Amino acid sequence: xxxxxxxLSATIESLIESKKYxxxxxxxxxxxxxxxxxxxxxxxxxxxxxxxxxxxxxxAAETFIExxxxxxxxxxxxxxxxxxxxxxxxxxxxxxxxxxxxxxxxVVKRILQSADPDKRKMxxxxxxxxxxxxxxxxxxxxxxxxxxxxxxxAIKRLRRTGVDxxxxxxxxxxxxxxxxxxxxxxxxxxxxxxxTEITDIMGTDIISVTTTDDQEEVANTLSKYDMAALPVVDKxxxxxxxxxxxxAIDVMEEETTEDIEKMAAITPTDKPYLKxxxxxxxxxRIPWLMLLMVSATFxxxxxxxxxxxxxxxxxxxxxxPMLMDTGGNTGSQASVTxxxxxxxxxxxxxxxxxxxxxxxxxxxxxxxxxxxxxxLKIQLVDVMLLGNKGITVTVNLVVCLTLAxxxxxxxxxxxxxxLVAKRLGFDPAVMxxxxxxxxxxxxxxxxxxxxxxxxxxL
Amino acid sequence: xxxxxxxLSATIESLIESKKYxxxxxxxxxxxxxxxxxxxxxxxxxxxxxxxxxxxxxxAAETFIExxxxxxxxxxxxxxxxxxxxxxxxxxxxxxxxxxxxxxxxVVKRILQSADPDKRKMxxxxxxxxxxxxxxxxxxxxxxxxxxxxxxxAIKRLRRTGVDxxxxxxxxxxxxxxxxxxxxxxxxxxxxxxxTEITDIMGTDIISVTTTDDQEEVANTLSKYDMAALPVVDKxxxxxxxxxxxxAIDVMEEETTEDIEKMAAITPTDKPYLKxxxxxxxxxRIPWLMLLMVSATFxxxxxxxxxxxxxxxxxxxxxxPMLMDTGGNTGSQASVTxxxxxxxxxxxxxxxxxxxxxxxxxxxxxxxxxxxxxxLKIQLVDVMLLGNKGITVTVNLVVCLTLAxxxxxxxxxxxxxxLVAKRLGFDPAVMxxxxxxxxxxxxxxxxxxxxxxxxxxL
Numbered sequence: 001x002x003x004x005x006x007x008l009s010a011t012i013e014s015l016i017e018s019k020k021y022x023x024x025x026x027x028x029x030x031x032x033x034x035x036x037x038x039x040x041x042x043x044x045x046x047x048x049x050x051x052x053x054x055x056x057x058x059x060a061a062e063t064f065i066e067x068x069x070x071x072x073x074x075x076x077x078x079x080x081x082x083x084x085x086x087x088x089x090x091x092x093x094x095x096x097x098x099x100x101x102x103x104x105x106x107v108v109k110r111i112l113q114s115a116d117p118d119k120r121k122m123x124x125x126x127x128x129x130x131x132x133x134x135x136x137x138x139x140x141x142x143x144x145x146x147x148x149x150x151x152x153x154a155i156k157r158l159r160r161t162g163v164d165x166x167x168x169x170x171x172x173x174x175x176x177x178x179x180x181x182x183x184x185x186x187x188x189x190x191x192x193x194x195x196t197e198i199t200d201i202m203g204t205d206i207i208s209v210t211t212t213d214d215q216e217e218v219a220n221t222l223s224k225y226d227m228a229a230l231p232v233v234d235k236x237x238x239x240x241x242x243x244x245x246x247x248a249i250d251v252m253e254e255e256t257t258e259d260i261e262k263m264a265a266i267t268p269t270d271k272p273y274l275k276x277x278x279x280x281x282x283x284x285r286i287p288w289l290m291l292l293m294v295s296a297t298f299x300x301x302x303x304x305x306x307x308x309x310x311x312x313x314x315x316x317x318x319x320x321p322m323l324m325d326t327g328g329n330t331g332s333q334a335s336v337t338x339x340x341x342x343x344x345x346x347x348x349x350x351x352x353x354x355x356x357x358x359x360x361x362x363x364x365x366x367x368x369x370x371x372x373x374x375x376l377k378i379q380l381v382d383v384m385l386l387g388n389k390g391i392t393v394t395v396n397l398v399v400c401l402t403l404a405x406x407x408x409x410x411x412x413x414x415x416x417x418x419l420v421a422k423r424l425g426f427d428p429a430v431m432x433x434x435x436x437x438x439x440x441x442x443x444x445x446x447x448x449x450x451x452x453x454x455x456x457x458l
Numbered sequence: 459x460x461x462x463x464x465x466l467s468a469t470i471e472s473l474i475e476s477k478k479y480x481x482x483x484x485x486x487x488x489x490x491x492x493x494x495x496x497x498x499x500x501x502x503x504x505x506x507x508x509x510x511x512x513x514x515x516x517x518a519a520e521t522f523i524e525x526x527x528x529x530x531x532x533x534x535x536x537x538x539x540x541x542x543x544x545x546x547x548x549x550x551x552x553x554x555x556x557x558x559x560x561x562x563x564x565v566v567k568r569i570l571q572s573a574d575p576d577k578r579k580m581x582x583x584x585x586x587x588x589x590x591x592x593x594x595x596x597x598x599x600x601x602x603x604x605x606x607x608x609x610x611x612a613i614k615r616l617r618r619t620g621v622d623x624x625x626x627x628x629x630x631x632x633x634x635x636x637x638x639x640x641x642x643x644x645x646x647x648x649x650x651x652x653x654t655e656i657t658d659i660m661g662t663d664i665i666s667v668t669t670t671d672d673q674e675e676v677a678n679t680l681s682k683y684d685m686a687a688l689p690v691v692d693k694x695x696x697x698x699x700x701x702x703x704x705x706a707i708d709v710m711e712e713e714t715t716e717d718i719e720k721m722a723a724i725t726p727t728d729k730p731y732l733k734x735x736x737x738x739x740x741x742x743r744i745p746w747l748m749l750l751m752v753s754a755t756f757x758x759x760x761x762x763x764x765x766x767x768x769x770x771x772x773x774x775x776x777x778x779p780m781l782m783d784t785g786g787n788t789g790s791q792a793s794v795t796x797x798x799x800x801x802x803x804x805x806x807x808x809x810x811x812x813x814x815x816x817x818x819x820x821x822x823x824x825x826x827x828x829x830x831x832x833x834l835k836i837q838l839v840d841v842m843l844l845g846n847k848g849i850t851v852t853v854n855l856v857v858c859l860t861l862a863x864x865x866x867x868x869x870x871x872x873x874x875x876x877l878v879a880k881r882l883g884f885d886p887a888v889m890x891x892x893x894x895x896x897x898x899x900x901x902x903x904x905x906x907x908x909x910x911x912x913x914x915x916l
Contacts, residue, residue, distance in 0.1 A: 030663055034683055159649055168645055169627050169686075186644060187626055190617055205488055223711065225492055226704035228627075228686065245703055246684035249710070253681065256714050257798055260721075264794035264891070265787055273799045274809065278819035285791050285820070286827060292787055293828055294835060296780035303776040304846060311769055317778075318761040321899050322754035324779060328786075329723055329750055329892050333743050336722035340715055341731045354732065361736035362743070369744060370751055377752060388762060433722070433891050434787050441779050 009042050016047055025054045033059060037066035045071075049078045061090030068275065069102040076107050085114040092166050093119060094139035094247065097126040126241075134218045135211035137251060138232045138241030143171040145198050147181060152194035158186070167244055170229045173202045178238040180206060180231055208233050211240060216255045219248040220345055259343055263336065263432035265292065288434060295438050302445045309449070313456060315390030319399045320445070322374075327406040327444040328437035330366060334359050334414030335436050339428045342418060349423045355415050363411035367404040375400045398452045405451070406444040413439055467500050474505055483512045491517060495524035503529075507536045519548030526733065527560040534565050543572040550624050551577060552597035552705065555584040584699075592676045593669035595709065596690045596699030601629040603656050605639060610652040616644070625702055628687045631660050636696040638664060638689055666691050669698060674713045677706040678803055717801055721794065721890035723750065746892060753896050760903045767907070771914060773848030777857045778903070780832075785864040785902040786895035788824060792817050792872030793894050797886045800876060807881045813873050821869035825862035833858045856910045863909070864902040871897055 015024050028036055040051055040063070052075055055063060064072060064087055076084060088096060088111060096115065100108050100123060112120050122140045129135025143165050145154050154171065162168040171189070173182040182202030192201050208231045209218050222230045222245055230248070232241040258268040265288035269276065276284075303310070303320075310317055338355065341347040347355065378396045382388045414436050418428035473482050486494055498509055498521070510533055513521060522530060522545055534542060546554060546569060554573065558566050558581060570578050580598045587593025601623050603612050612629065620626040629647070631640040640660035650659050666689045667676050680688045680703055688706070690699040716726040723746035727734065734742075761768070761778075768775055796813060799805040805813065836854045840846045872894050876886035 032663055032665060032683055155648065162645060162649065168648070186648075187620060190613065190626070190644075191620065205490055207490065223704075223707045225490055226707075228703070245686070245707075246681075249681045249684075249703075249707065252707070252710065253802060257802070260718065260794060260798050263718075263721075264790050266791050266795065272804050273795055274804065274812065274816075278816055278823060281795075281816070281820045282823040282827075285788075286824060289784065289787055289791075289824060289828060290831060293780060293784045293832060296783055297835070297839060299779040299783075300776040300840070301844070303779070304773075304844075307772045307775070307848075310775060311772055314765045314769055315762075317765070317768060317775055318758040320775075320778060321757035321761070321782060321903070322751060324782070325754055325757075325892075325895060325899065326747065326751045328895070329747055330743075332722050332891065333724050333747075336718060337724065337731055337739075340718050344711060344715070346730050346732065351732065358732075358736055358739070362739045365736060365740040366744060366747060369740075370747060373748060374751060377755070381755060382758070386759070386762075390765075433790065434783075437783060437786070441783065445779070 008039065012039065012043070016043075016051070021054055024051070028055055028059070033062035034066045036063045041068060041071055045074060049075060053083075057086055058090055061087050065091060065095045065099070069099075072099065073103060073107060076103070076110065081110075081114060084110060088114045088119070089116070092139055093122045093141055094126065094137065094166070097123050097136075100127060129211055132215045133211060134209045134213045134215060134232045134243060135241070137215050137218070137247055138211075138243050139166045139247075140241045141166050142229075142231075142239075142242040143168050144174050144239065145171050145184065147173050147175065147197070147199040147202065149198045150194065151189050151192040151196045151198070151201070154184070154189055154198060158189075166242070167229050170227075170242075172231055172239055172242070173198055174239050180208060180233055180237060180239040182206065183231070206231070208237075209243075210235065215251045216343075218243050219251040219255065222248040223252070224345070255343075259339070259429040262427060262429035263339065265289065265432075265434040292434055292438055296441070299441045299445055302442060302449070306449045309452065313390075313395065313452070315388065315395050316398070316448070316452060320448070323399070323402055323406060323444045323448060324437075324441045326370065326403060327410045327440040328433070330363070330407045331410035331414035331436040331440045332433040334362075334411045335418055335432050338415050338418045339432060342422055342428050347419075349419055352416075352419050355419065356412065359411045359415040360408070363408040366411070367407040370407060371400040371404040374403055394455055398448070398455050401455075402444065402448045402451050405447045406440065409443050409447070410436070410440045413443070466497065470497065470501070474501075474509070479512055482509070486513055486517070491520035492524045494521045499526060499529055503532060507533060511541075515544055516548055519545050523549060523553045523557070530557065531561060531565060534561070534568065539568075539572060542568060546572045546577070547574070550597055551580045551599055552584065552595065552624070555581050555594070558585060587669055590673045591669060592667045592671040592673060592690045592701060593699070595673050595676070595705055596669075596701050597624045597705075598699045599624050600687075600689075600697075600700040601626050602632050602697065603629050603642065605631050605633065605655070605657040605660065607656045608652065609647050609650040609654045609656070609659070612642070612647055612656060616647075625687050625700070628685075628700075630689055630697055630700070631656055632697050638666060638691055638695060638697040640664065641689070664689070666695075667701075668693065673709045674801075676701050677709040677713070680706040681710070682803070713801075717797070717887040720885060720887035721797065723747065723890075723892040750892055750896055754899070757899045757903055760900060760907070764907045767910065771848075771853065771910070773846065773853050774856070774906070774910060778906070781857070781860055781864060781902045781906060782895075782899045784828065784861060785868045785898040786891070788821070788865045789868035789872035789894040789898045790891040792820075792869045793876055793890050796873050796876045797890060800880055800886050805877075807877055810874075810877050813877065814870065817869045817873040818866070821866040824869070825865040828865060829858040829862040832861055852913055856906070856913050859913075860902065860906045860909050863905045864898070867901050867905070868894070868898045871901070 040048055043051060048071060052060060100111055115123060126136060141164060143158060158168050169186045171184050172180060173184060175181050182204045183206060184198055184202040188201045207221060207225055209221060211232055211234055218230060229242045229244045231239055232243060234240050261268045267284040267287060269284050338347060375396055378391060378399065383391050417431040421428045421431050498506055501509060506529060510518060558569055573581060584594060599622060601616060616626050627644045629642050630638060631642060633639050640662045641664060642656055642660040646659045665679060665683055667679060669690055669692055676688060687700045687702045689697055690701060692698050719726045725742040725745060727742050796805060833854055836849060836857065841849050875889040879886045879889050
């Protein structure tokens with residue numbers, strides 16, 4: 001893939017040099033809008049407007065919407081008012097709303113001025129919904145039918161108005177008050193006799209979301225029921241828009257990336273990695289690093305308060321990293337499993353006790369097997385092979401008992417915190433590895449010195 | 459949601475008690491197959507076959523495919539041959555193939571016997587493709603048209619054969635040798651004049667995958683081009699099947715869960731968390747825990763070899779957890795960012811130097827800011843507030859210099875390993891937090907004792 005696109009870029013560059021614009025246009029005509037956008041994005045910025053003008057109107061709009069926002073801004077700043085109007089006219093309302101959200105104020109003004117009044121109104125409506133809500137990602141360009149229409153009427157209507165709709169494959173049936181009463185697929189319209197009434201073929205088992213529902217819920221619902229589009233209704237169950245599956249996929253990808261970033265103690269951003277400056281990356285990473293570093297003061301204090309004991313039993317120090325890491329790893333496994341299950345809807349807070357009981361049993365299995373292996377390993381490798389005289393059998397026992405207790409605590413903390421966070425309305429994803437590690441570190445040290453006091457009489 | 463479903467379960471239970479089967483059937487008729495499957499899954503197993511038989515044929519098949527595999531097995535074992543045939547007849551080929559893959563051998567035999575010969579052949583074809591390949595997730599029930607058909611002919615054909623096809627919204631145009639030459643959407647068929655030839659309205663900018671392509675690539679392609687279905691061709695570019703968007707979404711969800719599990723040092727499984735026994739969970743988690751625990755031997759050895767120095771400068775021990783954790787966290791941030799960017803196609807190995815240079819600059823920013831804050835914090839909190847006399851300014855300097863160097867190493871290791879893994883054909887997701895932490899732990903200790911030797915003359 002990469003090699004082919006490099007060859008193509010070189011071809012394009014030399015065609016531009018030799019001003020073979022018609023050839024270029026012919027090449028673009030064979031390509032998908034997404035690929036044209038990627039290709040144009042790799043060109044020198046100064047060539048962008050000229051290349052873009054080679055595209056026919058509809059393809060130009062489709063390509064435009066796939067571009068990065070800085071390239072879109074560059075193009076808009078170079079557009080005449082007429083050119084801008086042509087592009088905006090071709091955009092679906094939800095894409096236009098996305099565009100408006102990403103542009104600086106003076107560009108937004110020009111875009112809204114170039115949209116016709118109807119479209120401007122629809123864009124503004126979408127912009128008024130809270131960020132990440134169903135309303136903010138829906139489109140208002142759907143097909144609505146009346147229950148008393150015949151299949152033939154409906155298809156005629158589709159032929160007349162369908163060009164401007166984002167999907168015609170699911171049509172929505174509304175009553176006189178714009179209330180959603182059913183849906184009908186184009187498939188059933190095609191299969192039906194011409195004179196069949198919509199009311200006889202429409203489905204009434206409606207799955208819908210309201211404008212203020214979270215976009216993640218919208219995507220999960222669409223995926224759960226394998227739907228191609230999901231109707232969005234207002235508080236009076238009047239149909240106001242639809243979310244199509246392609247937008248839902250984008251939402252899923254975006255939300256997953258956010259979850260993964262939060263799990264790695266990164267503040268999520270919308271920008272792709274390669275587009276971010278080092279300073280922006282630093283800003284997204286430093287807050288959690290700072291917080292976690294400062295909170296490590298506690299582990300330091302615990303160790304300090306056992307300084308004299310550690311000076312006496314120097315061998316104990318060598319096992320601190322192993323105990324902390326294993327505790328951290330076991331805890332993360334539990335927390336990450338629970339976080340993912342929560343986000344794909346496999347778990348809810350009401351499963352709390354079930355999860356706790358399951359993790360307790362897993363923890364005991366892990367504790368016993370890891371402690372046994374660790375005991376043998378220390379005896380065979382550290383004592384016999386490496387000849388470390390400081391490690392008595394009692395010291396080894398202290399280490400392995402600590403390991404076992406730490407693992408049990410870590411699993412229980414790891415599985416509980418995300419569920420509790422969810423219950424309290426926080427994002428469970430924050431309760432992942434780095435956070436759990438910090439807590440488990442302190443716990444493991446406390447257990448270590450407690451067990452050591454008892455067995456070694458510190 | 460949870461509360462409503464509990465109420466509904468109770469209603470269903472009492473309707474079963476009082477044998478109001480017609481009422482039950484009416485309730486099921488208002489519901490989505492997925493919801494019926496969830497509801498039936500919550501019932502006592504002994505009630506399942508009876509309830510399932512209440513569903514009309516098509517709804518029964520649609521519900522069946524949404525059930526968990528153990529419930530499906532239970533039902534099949536109770537089915538008469540005629541009943542089994544009814545369900546299998548209604549299943550799409552790709553769903554039937556999925557079913558066959560999950561059932562034990564004797565059940566598989568019965569399923570294949572009850573399928574008609576054509577369907578059996580198609581199921582077997584799909585089963586022959588490698589696991590997780592495009593071939594294994596495709597369906598062979600697509601609509602194919604000829605280039606010289608008219609729009610009217612095509613729609614007539616759809617009306618006749620469309621019922622059994624998984625989607626009729628994108629139809630594929632093939633030549634006499636079954637080679638894929640174009641595609642046409644139902645939308646363009648509907649919009650076209652009756653006598654227009656397919657060849658004049660079909661799109662020829664075909665995006666397709668081959669049968670052996672990885673399912674993740676299939677899902678990414680579908681999502682990138684916002685397609686509702688993606689054609690699958692064999693090595694001679696003959697059309698053999700299609701992958702629809704709903705299956706692609708399932709693949710995306712499955713692959714993401716796998717990535718997240720691998721990042722948390724868990725061996726991925728297909729089973730939902732609540733369905734797994736503690737022993738199965740233990741099996742998926744213990745290998746990495748064991749490996750990481752044993753590899754911590756190195757950190758132990760490093761500490762052991764500096765035992766006498768640590769006994770002299772006891773204050774140094776207290777900062778080991780902070781240094782290790784901060785190193786681990788900064789490293790994970792870099793590795794997770796790169797892993798995610800690789801998996802959504804934002805990065806490739808060819809970006810290696812770009813990534814390294816970016817991370818180096820981020821690392822310097824992080825190193826300087828964290829080291830400075832750490833120096834101040836230690837001076838103000840540990841020395842002045844907590845009165846730890848062991849921490850001289852030189853000790854503090856050792857800690858902060860180590861912190862800075864560790865952060866730079868951790869970021870560079872964190873961003874490189876996933877890219878290198880990708881290049882070598884391993885899964886980058888394995889190079890996440892636990893793995894990076896183990897390496898960075900050893901690195902940070904080596905740096906620590908090196909810096910301490912130089913500044914404190916150990």
